[in-house]
Amino acid sequence: MKKKKVALLGGSFDPIHWGHLNMAKAALEHLKVDEVWFIPSNQTPLKDRVLSPAADRLAMVRLALKEDPRFKISTVDLSRNGKSYTFDTLKILKKQFPEVEFAWLMGADQANQFDQWKNADQLLEMADFAVVDRDGKEPESSRFNFKRIPMVYTPVSSSEIRKGEKINFLPESVRQYLLDHELYLVAWVSRHVSAKRLAHSASVARLCRMFAKAHGLDEHKAWLAGLFHDVAKDMPINEQKKWVAAINPAGLSEHHAIWHGYAGSEIVRRNFGIEDPVIQNAIFNHVKGTSYDPYAMIVFAADKLDPLRGYDSKPLISACMLDLYNGFMLVKRENREFLDREKRVLAEKESF
Numbered sequence: 001m002k003k004k005k006v007a008l009l010g011g012s013f014d015p016i017h018w019g020h021l022n023m024a025k026a027a028l029e030h031l032k033v034d035e036v037w038f039i040p041s042n043q044t045p046l047k048d049r050v051l052s053p054a055a056d057r058l059a060m061v062r063l064a065l066k067e068d069p070r071f072k073i074s075t076v077d078l079s080r081n082g083k084s085y086t087f088d089t090l091k092i093l094k095k096q097f098p099e100v101e102f103a104w105l106m107g108a109d110q111a112n113q114f115d116q117w118k119n120a121d122q123l124l125e126m127a128d129f130a131v132v133d134r135d136g137k138e139p140e141s142s143r144f145n146f147k148r149i150p151m152v153y154t155p156v157s158s159s160e161i162r163k164g165e166k167i168n169f170l171p172e173s174v175r176q177y178l179l180d181h182e183l184y185l186v187a188w189v190s191r192h193v194s195a196k197r198l199a200h201s202a203s204v205a206r207l208c209r210m211f212a213k214a215h216g217l218d219e220h221k222a223w224l225a226g227l228f229h230d231v232a233k234d235m236p237i238n239e240q241k242k243w244v245a246a247i248n249p250a251g252l253s254e255h256h257a258i259w260h261g262y263a264g265s266e267i268v269r270r271n272f273g274i275e276d277p278v279i280q281n282a283i284f285n286h287v288k289g290t291s292y293d294p295y296a297m298i299v300f301a302a303d304k305l306d307p308l309r310g311y312d313s314k315p316l317i318s319a320c321m322l323d324l325y326n327g328f329m330l331v332k333r334e335n336r337e338f339l340d341r342e343k344r345v346l347a348e349k350e351s352f
């Protein structure tokens, strides 16, 4: 009887992306395997980074594998402690599935480090090793003569995605998982704002969550809106202007200090796939407090009451915890008075 052929793809999958899926497709096509098994690692031997929780990485792989019924998952590495050496992985799988013929898939970056792998020479006798080019680069020549297979050029790495780059290389379900489970999101915002503003954004997000909890609202939704509310604020004014011109041309006649709210509401949709109109509305209106949707009131109030602003905002925070609408109206009034004072000071300075 013909043996079943399986290609194995080990990785940290933190997160899984189209690079991995296209590798698996290449294996189906060019190695003529029946299935590809994705093996999320416990700890990667040649990388020191602390990985995201195994449960999250596994859940994301599971979602992505819906792309093809021949894609399967193996938890062989996650079910044992310590570093996930391919030598151990293959030994276990070969024993467990003696009727299966295994191939091991890897990118050129891994092939170039192969001499550092545990029992590299023995490994080559345990399975066929197949290499794909990575980032347009072929594997360097080495004493290992790997089989090479072509794959659709997919220039992305998990580390880029963790930093908030190349998010369009994520399967839709995985991108949604990241948003729902608050994975990497602080790093995504950090790419767009200064360290000081990131601290403010995280603090606002915490306050939003607290307000939402007090009023029986969706805490995660409030947190997301708070975290992203200033995503456009450190963008050059000219850039902000382009976004405003595209989504809210009427806003161009307003002072440019207002624009980052309008721009941010669209940036979260386009760059991060946050499609929730409630979140977009909260960001859009957060500068002036012009929406009475509860999430918009929360973000407006939390932004102005952020403890990091350095004034005593506790009484107003308590007011918002007690009664959101009333607290919001008080914050709005205080804010107007504050802006009027600022304007007066400015006018006095200019009259000299």
Ligand SMILES: Nc1ncnc2c1ncn2[C@@H]1O[C@H](COP(=O)(O)OP(=O)(O)O)[C@@H](O)[C@H]1O
Pocket: 010, 011, 012, 013, 014, 018, 019, 020, 023, 105, 106, 107, 108, 109, 110, 132, 133, 134, 135, 154, 155, 156, 157, 158, 159
């Ligand atoms: N864009 C890509 N193109 C080709 N191979 C890739 C790509 N991304 C990852 N790989 C390969 O997939 C395997 C698992 O990689 P992993 O460590 O999970 O992801 P990453 O390298 O993106 O952090 C490795 O063999 C790696 O070389």
